[in-house]
Amino acid sequence: MDQQPGVACQRRFCVLIATSLKRQKGEAAVKYVIMITGASSGFGALTARRLVVAGHTVYASMRDTAGQNARKVEEVKKFAKENKVDLRSIELDVTSQASVDAAIQKIVDENKRLDVVIHNAGHMVFGPAEAFTPEQLAELYDINVLSAQRVNRAALPQLRKQRNGLLVWVSSSSSAGGTPPYLAPYFAAKAGMDALAVVYARELTRWGIETSIIVPGAFTGGTNHFANAGSPSDKERVAEYEAGPYKGFADDIMKGFTSIVPPEADVSAVAEAIVRVVDTPFGKRPFRVHVDPTQDGAEVVNMVLDRVRAELLRRIGLADVLTPRALTSGSQGDQR
Numbered sequence: 001m002d003q004q005p006g007v008a009c010q011r012r013f014c015v016l017i018a019t020s021l022k023r024q025k026g027e028a029a030v031k032y033v034i035m036i037t038g039a040s041s042g043f044g045a046l047t048a049r050r051l052v053v054a055g056h057t058v059y060a061s062m063r064d065t066a067g068q069n070a071r072k073v074e075e076v077k078k079f080a081k082e083n084k085v086d087l088r089s090i091e092l093d094v095t096s097q098a099s100v101d102a103a104i105q106k107i108v109d110e111n112k113r114l115d116v117v118i119h120n121a122g123h124m125v126f127g128p129a130e131a132f133t134p135e136q137l138a139e140l141y142d143i144n145v146l147s148a149q150r151v152n153r154a155a156l157p158q159l160r161k162q163r164n165g166l167l168v169w170v171s172s173s174s175s176a177g178g179t180p181p182y183l184a185p186y187f188a189a190k191a192g193m194d195a196l197a198v199v200y201a202r203e204l205t206r207w208g209i210e211t212s213i214i215v216p217g218a219f220t221g222g223t224n225h226f227a228n229a230g231s232p233s234d235k236e237r238v239a240e241y242e243a244g245p246y247k248g249f250a251d252d253i254m255k256g257f258t259s260i261v262p263p264e265a266d267v268s269a270v271a272e273a274i275v276r277v278v279d280t281p282f283g284k285r286p287f288r289v290h291v292d293p294t295q296d297g298a299e300v301v302n303m304v305l306d307r308v309r310a311e312l313l314r315r316i317g318l319a320d321v322l323t324p325r326a327l328t329s330g331s332q333g334d335q336r
Contacts, residue, residue: 030333032166032278033111035059035104037094037151038121040072043170043216046271047118048076052085054275056116059107061092063099094121094147097154104154115333116278117155118168119148119197122190124229126250128241129184131232137185140230144189145196152200156209163208163327166285168274169197173217173290176305177298180253186229198309201287206320208327212277212285215302217292218257219267265293283324 034051038044039060048060060076062069073089080087092103107114123143125132148169159165172190179187194213201211232238241249273291280286287306290299310322 029279032056032115032333033059033107033113034116034118034278035061035090035107035114035155036118036120037061037092037147039089040069043267043270044118044120045072046268047120047274048087049079050268050271050275051278052080052087053083054279056278057086057088057111059088059090059103061090061103063091063093065089065091094150095142097150100150100154104151104158108158113162114155114158114165115162116166116168117151117159118170118274119151119193120170121147122170122193124183124186125231126182126186126229127232127238128182128246131234131237131241132185133233136230136233137188140185140189141192144186145192148193148196156204159204159209160207164282165207165209166278167197167200167204167209167211168277169193169211169213170270170274171197171213171215173215173292173294173296173298175215175298176301177217177292177296178294180256182250182253198306202313202318202321205322205324206327208325210282210285210324211287213288214270214273214277215288215290215292215298216267216270217290217294217296217298218261219265219270219293260294262293269293282326 034056036044036048036051036058039048040062045060048058051058062072064070065073076087076089079085090103090106091099093099104114121143123140125136125140152167171194172187174183174187175191175194197211197213204211241247270291273289277285277289288302290302292298313319313322
């Protein structure tokens with residue numbers, strides 16, 4: 001199956017939530033070893049729990065497990081014990097190659113394989129673009145884009161050795177859909193991540209490694225994404241905007257966001273979409289799945305973009321990289 005646009009996501013978040021409520025523990029036909037970045041809260045924490053309930057072994061990675069996230073580690077242990085599932089926390093700082101290498105090696109040592117890598121770590125900032133320093137943009141790019149590169153460099157040798165695996169990238173509808181002001185550094189970073197995911201996909205299919213890109217829209221509640229968003233360092237520039245024609249503009253943006261997000265929008269739909277992708281058999285996984293309660297147009301734009309990209313590959317004689325090869329030599333998860 002070509003991993004290209006036109007593969008419809010299971011329509012909308014309400015359907016996904018309903019399906020989630022019906023899911024029984026251990027339903028997965030294949031038990032995978034999964035590592036997810038940025039799993040201390042938000043999409044990451046929700047996804048980790050959905051995946052273990054579905055029957056998989058999941059490593060919820062986070063930084064500073066002995067300090068800032070010590071309470072999160074205890075929450076992971078409690079969830080695993082109470083639900084009798086295989087959920088494990090693991091120390092992993094996505095900004096440190098040494099930390100990433102150590103975490104991946106630990107997972108492989110404990111399981112002799114790694115089946116699924118979920119690139120979820122990310123950070124948002126909010127404010128006038130001019131007020132952010134270049135160093136702030138570089139830091140945001142590091143967290144949202146370079147982090148995935150560090151994880152790939154650590155994990156892909158194992159997946160290539162296995163001739164099988166799955167990369168899941170948590171992108172953003174902003175990379176192709178509506179882009180409200182005051183989010184420019186974040187949008188730029190997520191666009192970079194999405195572009196990286198698209199090209200990586202074509203460089204991995206011959207190794208038997210699949211790619212799925214999850215595209216969440218705006219969710220103003222249910223995560224700390226907006227609440228924990230960073231702000232510009234240059235407060236003088238911010239003050240100039242606030243004292244000028246953009247006075248109150250930040251509040252206007254947030255009110256606008258809130259007005260288009262349906263009250264029934266639930267962030268758990270993103271986690272359930274990821275579970276569906278993971279549990280889909282090899283060769284049938286969608287290249288993109290949009291989970292966008294605001295319907296900001298990203299699904300339409302991405303459909304065109306990905307088709308254009310796929311057509312170019314066909315024109316230059318590389319159509320085979322649109323379809324993952326079944327080359328398994330070591331791991332396809334734990335067959336049940």
